Amino acid sequence: MTKQSRILPEYNLEFEVVSRIPWFRAKLLAWFSMHGRSFPWRERGSTGYEILVAEILLQRTTAARVAQAYNAFLGRYPSWSTLAHTSPKDLREYLKPLGLWLQKAQAFQSLATAIEERGGSLPASRSELERLPGIGQYIASAALLTLYNQPEPLIDVNMARVLERFFGPRKLADIRYDPYLQTLARRVVNTEKSLQVNWAVLDLGALVCKNGIPLCLQCPLRAKCEFYKQSAARQEGLPMMRVAEAPTVYGVASSLGTCISEASASTEVSSSLCSTSELPVVNPPPVTE
Ligand code: SF4
Numbered sequence: 001m002t003k004q005s006r007i008l009p010e011y012n013l014e015f016e017v018v019s020r021i022p023w024f025r026a027k028l029l030a031w032f033s034m035h036g037r038s039f040p041w042r043e044r045g046s047t048g049y050e051i052l053v054a055e056i057l058l059q060r061t062t063a064a065r066v067a068q069a070y071n072a073f074l075g076r077y078p079s080w081s082t083l084a085h086t087s088p089k090d091l092r093e094y095l096k097p098l099g100l101w102l103q104k105a106q107a108f109q110s111l112a113t114a115i116e117e118r119g120g121s122l123p124a125s126r127s128e129l130e131r132l133p134g135i136g137q138y139i140a141s142a143a144l145l146t147l148y149n150q151p152e153p154l155i156d157v158n159m160a161r162v163l164e165r166f167f168g169p170r171k172l173a174d175i176r177y178d179p180y181l182q183t184l185a186r187r188v189v190n191t192e193k194s195l196q197v198n199w200a201v202l203d204l205g206a207l208v209c210k211n212g213i214p215l216c217l218q219c220p221l222r223a224k225c226e227f228y229k230q231s232a233a234r235q236e237g238l239p240m241m242r243v244a245e246a247p248t249v250y251g252v253a254s255s256l257g258t259c260i261s262e263a264s265a266s267t268e269v270s271s272s273l274c275s276t277s278e279l280p281v282v283n284p285p286p287v288t289e
Contacts, residue, residue, distance in 0.1 A: 032200035084112035107134030151194035153185035158205030165227035
């Protein structure tokens with residue numbers, strides 16, 4: 001398989017799933033306006049360099065940790081050119097506290113060299129972005145979304161977990177190639193507030209719909225959440241309804257909060273497993289149903 005994402009056919013989502021999307025989005029956005037996290041790379045006017053640096057740093061590192069190091073990194077390495085010409089050893093040493101330092105140093109320098117060869121410009125299409133070293137589906141989506149205002153979904157395991165729990169489990173193990181999850185995520189973020197919806201899903205996944213045990217009683221989505229409905233039925237001893245077709249044990253396990261196999265994902269996607277912080281919920285969001 002080539003490095004580039006395959007173009008997946010549109011999945012025929014059930015009416016019941018599609019009909020819940022506007023409600024899901026509205027509740028999420030209301031929650032996000034009160035509880036969304038702010039990070040330096042989410043600030044308006046961030047450059048392509050700043051966005052891509054953040055995404056690479058976030059690989060397998062919590063957002064809270066990256067937030068602490070981010071501005072210092074940009075101060076030391078302010079451009080693709082600086083990164084391309086810095087000593088690899090120095091860069092590796094500098095990245096050590098942020099984890100996955102060998103891979104990150106390699107990704108930074110290969111990408112910086114490739115972008116320098118392009119005269120410093122960043123392409124504006126997915127196919128061209130994904131041809132660059134160190135850029136896979138997730139980072140290409142982040143660039144298209146934040147720099148070019150395209151409604152692309154930031155599908156990492158946090159987004160996958162929230163969508164699966166709310167709407168029903170995916171069909172394939174690898175989130176990059178699951179047509180149901182990809183179609184669903186695209187429909188969810190297909191709005192003029194695409195950026196905010198993406199961030200809201202990621203933040204809810206990090207703060208409320210956590211990996212492991214979700215904090216459903218603090219969740220604005222629980223009135224229509226399949227996972228919550230199932231859990232409530234289980235606790236009341238009611239007969240269980242099937243949440244959705246679950247052709248693989250993997251899909252069921254992931255929707256229940258079990259950790260997703262990193263082996264099935266690319267370096268980029270697997271690195272996104274931990275790319276959002278596990279900050280405590282300071283102010284539990286109000287549940288309005
Ligand atoms: S109700 Fe629970 S499982 Fe459903 S989205 Fe909210 S936190 Fe996740």
